[in-house]
Amino acid sequence: MTHRLELNHASISFGSTEVVKQVSFQLPEGDIGSLLGPSGCGKTTLLRAIAGFESLAEGSISLHGKSVSSTHQLVAPEKRRVGMVFQDFALFPHLNVANNVAFGLSRAPGQKKKQRITELLKLVGLEHLAHQHPHQLSGGQQQRVALARAMAPRPEVLLLDEPFSALDPELRGQLATEVRTLLKQDGITAILVTHDQTEAFAMADRIGVMHQGELHQWDSSYNLYHHPATTFVADFIGRGTLLDITVADNNSIDTPLGRLSGKLPSGTEAGLKLKLLLRPDDLHLTTKQEGIDATITERLFQGADYLYTLQLDTGDQFHCLAPSHQQHNVGERVTLKLDIQDLVLFSDEGLAL
Numbered sequence: 422m423t424h425r426l427e428l429n430h431a432s433i434s435f436g437s438t439e440v441v442k443q444v445s446f447q448l449p450e451g452d453i454g455s456l457l458g459p460s461g462c463g464k465t466t467l468l469r470a471i472a473g474f475e476s477l478a479e480g481s482i483s484l485h486g487k488s489v490s491s492t493h494q495l496v497a498p499e500k501r502r503v504g505m506v507f508q509d510f511a512l513f514p515h516l517n518v519a520n521n522v523a524f525g526l527s528r529a530p531g532q533k534k535k536q537r538i539t540e541l542l543k544l545v546g547l548e549h550l551a552h553q554h555p556h557q558l559s560g561g562q563q564q565r566v567a568l569a570r571a572m573a574p575r576p577e578v579l580l581l582d583e584p585f586s587a588l589d590p591e592l593r594g595q596l597a598t599e600v601r602t603l604l605k606q607d608g609i610t611a612i613l614v615t616h617d618q619t620e621a622f623a624m625a626d627r628i629g630v631m632h633q634g635e636l637h638q639w640d641s642s643y644n645l646y647h648h649p650a651t652t653f654v655a656d657f658i659g660r661g662t663l664l665d666i667t668v669a670d671n672n673s674i675d676t677p678l679g680r681l682s683g684k685l686p687s688g689t690e691a692g693l694k695l696k697l698l699l700r701p702d703d704l705h706l707t708t709k710q711e712g713i714d715a716t717i718t719e720r721l722f723q724g725a726d727y728l729y730t731l732q733l734d735t736g737d738q739f740h741c742l743a744p745s746h747q748q749h750n751v752g753e754r755v756t757l758k759l760d761i762q763d764l765v766l767f768s769d770e771g772l773a774l
C-alpha cells in the first residue's frame with residue numbers, strides 16, 4: 422500500500438547535534454497525524470523537514486510513494502505541494518478574506534478559482550465575511566481563513582504547526598474538533614504539531630509521541646493511553662503513576678496495593694522487579710469495608726469528577742477519579758477497590774513488556 426506520507430529512519434542534525442533521531446512512521450491518505458511532545462523535542466524541526474526546509478542527515482521522506490528527501494536529495498518546498506498553517510496565522514493584512522484564500526490558488530483559471538474560494542469559505546463558515554480584512558476578524562475566524570488558504574490548492578499534505586496556540590484554551594479544543602471535520606470533509610491528509618494532548622486527541626487519527634528527538638510511539642490515542650510503549654509515554658499521556666512491583670509467580674505480582682493477578686508476558690520470572698502503570702480510572706472509592714485503605718492528600722475538582730491524590734500507609738501515592746457528587750475531604754480515610762483490565766508493565770529501561 423502506498424502511503425501519502427512516509428518517513429524511514431529520518432534523522433536531522435544541526436552541526437554535531439542530532440535533534441531528530443531515526444524517526445519512522447506512515448500516514449495513509451486522508452488521515453490526520455499529530456506530532457506531540459514537550460518543548461524542544463524536535464517536532465517543528467521534523468515538520469520543517471517534511472515541508473522541505475530542513476535536509477536529512479540519515480533516512481528518507483516520501484510523499485505519495487515518491488522520495489522527496491534523503492541524504493543526497495532535497496526536493497524544494499514549492500515542488501512538494503505541501504500546505505502550511507502557522508501559529509500566528511500569517512494572513513496578508515492588506516487582502517480581504519476571499520483574496521487571502523485566493524492567494525493559494527494563484528495559478529488556477531478564473532472560474533475554477535472563484536468556485537474553490539466559495540466552496541472553502543462555505544466549508545469554514547466564513548462566506549459572510551469574504552470582504553472583511555483580517556484585523557476585523559476574531560482569532561478563531563482568522564485561524565479558519567489561514568486554514569482555508571492552505572487547503573485551497575489541495576495540498577498533498579497539510580502541515581499545521583501549533584495552529585491554535587495563539588487562541589484562548591476554551592476555543593482551542595472546539596476549533597481542533599472543527600478543523601478535523603473540515604479536513605475530513607475535504608479528504609485532506611494532515612500533520613499537526615502540538616504540545617497539547619487534548620488538541621492531538623481532538624484532531625488526530627494517529628499520534629506520535631516524541632521525546633528528545635526520538636519517536637517513542639506512533640499509535641491511536643486509545644493505545645497511547647492504555648498500552649504506552651515506554652514509561653515516558655505513560656507519564657506524558659493522561660495521569661498515571663508507576664509503582665514498583667515484584668513478580669510473584671506466572672500470573673501474579675506483588676504491589677504496594679497487595680497481590681494482583683493478571684496475564685504476564687512469558688519469560689517474567691518470580692523475583693523480577695518491574696514497574697506497573699496505574700491510571701486514575703483503575704481504582705474506585707468504595708463504601709464497603711473490604712478494600713485498600715488510603716488517605717486523601719489532595720483533590721482537584723474537574724466538573725463531572727474529582728481527581729483525588731491518595732496515599733497508602735507505605736507512603737506510595739497515586740490518583741483516583743470519583744464522581745463529583747460523592748465528595749471527600751483532604752485528610753479523610755477512604756477504602757479503594759481495584760479494577761485493572763490489563764497489567765501494563767515496564768522494564769527498568771522504561772520499555773513496555
Ligand code: ATP
Nearest residue numbers: 435440458459460461462463464465466467615616
Ligand atoms: P517547541 O514546542 O518549543 O516549538 P519543538 O519540539 O518544536 O519545540 P524544535 O523547534 O524542533 O522543538 O527544536 C528541537 C531542538 O533543535 C531544540 O533543542 C532547538 O534548540 C534545536 N534547533 C531548532 N532549530 C535549530 C537551528 N536552526 N539551529 C540549531 N538548533 C536548532
